[in-house]
Amino acid sequence: MRHFTRLTTTLSLSTALVASAATMAAAETELTMYYPIAVGGALTDVVDGIVADFEAENPDIKVNAIYSGNYDDTRVRALSALNSGEPAQLAVMFSIDAYDLIEQDLIAPFDDLVEGEDGEAWLNGFYPALMANGQIEGQTWGIPFQRSTIVAYYNKDMFREAGLDPEAPPSTWDEMVEMGKALTKDGTSGLMIPSTGYPYWMFQALAIQNGKELMSGDGLTTYFDDPAVVDTLEFWKSLSTEHGIMPEGTVEWGTLRQAFLEGQTAMMWHSTGNLTAVKDAASFDFGVAELPANERKGSPTGGGNFYIFKDTSDEERAAALKLIRFMTAPEQAAEWSIATGYMGVSPAAYETEALMAYTEEFPPALVARNQLESAVAEFSTFETARVREGLNNAIQSALTGAKEPAEALAEAQTAAERLLQPYQ
Numbered sequence: 001m002r003h004f005t006r007l008t009t010t011l012s013l014s015t016a017l018v019a020s021a022a023t024m025a026a027a028e029t030e031l032t033m034y035y036p037i038a039v040g041g042a043l044t045d046v047v048d049g050i051v052a053d054f055e056a057e058n059p060d061i062k063v064n065a066i067y068s069g070n071y072d073d074t075r076v077r078a079l080s081a082l083n084s085g086e087p088a089q090l091a092v093m094f095s096i097d098a099y100d101l102i103e104q105d106l107i108a109p110f111d112d113l114v115e116g117e118d119g120e121a122w123l124n125g126f127y128p129a130l131m132a133n134g135q136i137e138g139q140t141w142g143i144p145f146q147r148s149t150i151v152a153y154y155n156k157d158m159f160r161e162a163g164l165d166p167e168a169p170p171s172t173w174d175e176m177v178e179m180g181k182a183l184t185k186d187g188t189s190g191l192m193i194p195s196t197g198y199p200y201w202m203f204q205a206l207a208i209q210n211g212k213e214l215m216s217g218d219g220l221t222t223y224f225d226d227p228a229v230v231d232t233l234e235f236w237k238s239l240s241t242e243h244g245i246m247p248e249g250t251v252e253w254g255t256l257r258q259a260f261l262e263g264q265t266a267m268m269w270h271s272t273g274n275l276t277a278v279k280d281a282a283s284f285d286f287g288v289a290e291l292p293a294n295e296r297k298g299s300p301t302g303g304g305n306f307y308i309f310k311d312t313s314d315e316e317r318a319a320a321l322k323l324i325r326f327m328t329a330p331e332q333a334a335e336w337s338i339a340t341g342y343m344g345v346s347p348a349a350y351e352t353e354a355l356m357a358y359t360e361e362f363p364p365a366l367v368a369r370n371q372l373e374s375a376v377a378e379f380s381t382f383e384t385a386r387v388r389e390g391l392n393n394a395i396q397s398a399l400t401g402a403k404e405p406a407e408a409l410a411e412a413q414t415a416a417e418r419l420l421q422p423y424q
Helices: 002-027 041-058 071-083 095-103 116-123 129-136 158-163 173-183 199-209 225-241 253-261 273-279 313-330 330-340 347-351 354-363 363-374 384-399 405-424
Strands: 029-035 061-067 090-094 144-157 268-273 288-289 301-308
Touching: 002 313, 029 071, 041 061, 041 313, 041 330, 041 384, 071 090, 071 116, 090 095, 090 313, 090 405, 095 288, 095 301, 095 384, 129 144, 129 301, 144 158, 144 173, 144 273, 144 313, 144 363, 158 173, 158 225, 173 225, 173 268, 199 225, 199 384, 225 384, 225 405, 253 268, 268 301, 273 288, 273 330, 288 363, 301 313, 313 330, 330 347, 330 354, 347 354, 354 363, 384 405
Parallel strands: 029 061, 029 090
Antiparallel strands: 090 301, 144 268, 144 288, 144 301
């Protein structure tokens, strides 16, 4: 009898434990986060580490991070998952995707999710230039995380060999051409600006420096055929055809960093997201500088924002917001910046002990942040992907000699006007 009682008690305890475990499992909130891995560095390990820290602090929330290629791949995969009924609560996607995501009614504004003075202070704690692409018609749709500006990397050893001051990179277009000629020799280009991958981004930087924006602030108008924009594309082409400091045709985005590391070019324009990878791999002394000016200084911001999808439960939205606030907190933002080269997204990140020590030891880590003073929102309109594709094609056709810059840009402008007309 005592044996039976003990067995019954044991079975009851086991049943209770199973029931308790089932209750805990049922109470657990599970998040699926799509994340773009596109630029150099072991980003998956860094993100995995931050997610693991979050889960340790929040054992009731499980995060499934799905690494989905570049930004375009991530958008396609995330939206395909949503359309097929697969769970997805949040994603890091292009900051410039906001118009299209709003138009498709896919994302929720953060203004409806945060509460009180604390929530408002959080939204106001990011760099304004990084918030520009995510704030539309008075609401905040995206929160910056994997953010960048374009910076100029240069080989200081090559500068010395050419008789140039390694601490004085070009600050104007004229200086860039002059120094580029001094640096160009057999097997080495003076300069490479990538024209595949994200040609519109580099072109926007050049256009800004030439004193002209490519689009209006409301996402409804483009200025591709403006004389200053045409002049910008003619200048880019002239770097190879007239000045001979850059290879003719296109320069590959994906292989440019390696070309710089192998000494194939003395200067390159690229994302600050490559900074840590260049730092770890360079066998030579290199520098990082803000982009040169013509009419003015400037770079577009770039990279990804966090978005929360609208078709989520209240519990999932709260958990997603908690994850985003954790990942963008100063300590995590500082860790992210040190590990990758992307910017800390708030002034508070640069006030952490870790990032203060790192930037004192390695000042190039401040260049992209400092450039925010002259930065503008990255090119974004309604129908962004299709409008951007037309501009990319125009840039590449001009650089390869298939069309004259004015003709190519006029065609892109006509196509953009047709695409944007329904929204006006």
